[in-house]
Amino acid sequence: MKRIFKVLIIDSNRIFSTGLQSYIEEYFSQRNIPVFILSVPYAYPIADMIFWAPDSPETSLPLGLIREAPYMKKLVMVMSEKNHHFSRYNIPSVFYRHQGKEILRQLLDNIVAAEKKACETPCTPSGNIVLTSRQEQVLYFLSRGMGINEISSLLRINGKTVSCHKRSAMARLNLPRSTDLYQWLIGNAMTKIVGKSHQV
Secondary structure, X not given: OOOOEEEEEEOOOHHHHHHHHHHHHHHHHHOOOOEEEEOOHHHHHHOOEEEXXXXXXXXXXXXXXXXXXXXXXXXXXXXXXXXXHHHHHOOOEEEEOOOOHHHHHHHHHHHHHHHHHHOOOOOOOOOOOOOOHHHHHHHHHHHOOOOHHHHHHHHOOOHHHHHHHHHHHHHHOOOOOHXXXXXXXXXXXXXXXXXXXXOO
């Protein structure tokens, strides 16, 4: 099964973000790469590519996103005009709203190539790890960018129960921090779970 490429789009301009999503889906479809679009800001740790337009208070950049090198490589700032405020963060990729599809295609090509290179040696835990079906469901939905409350609502269980399943899965996978879990999810975890556990 092919790895699903996760793209996070955070932009308060719904018309622009819808067009961007449409182009991204077309881009990946032409290359026969499965893509999943995320739209929840705190899903950035599991995204393979991040398009972020920090032009309103609701879409301000999280500090973890701009301070940690792994995320910076995946980040494309979406801006209407040159913003000197962000120049101090040395953001490698910027897409201005007035730029055309050719520039966007080049950005996508660069990030996809870098991501493929980074994933050539996936991080997998050693041994045969067995998760319960509920733990698999919770991890599946986390990998899709859903939060604890969203998963709780979807599975019709308490949020604390969702957190408990997450912690138990992390313990079985020997992942001490949530950051480790998200890195593991990025690498490969959900590719074998996708077909069976997301049905409620």
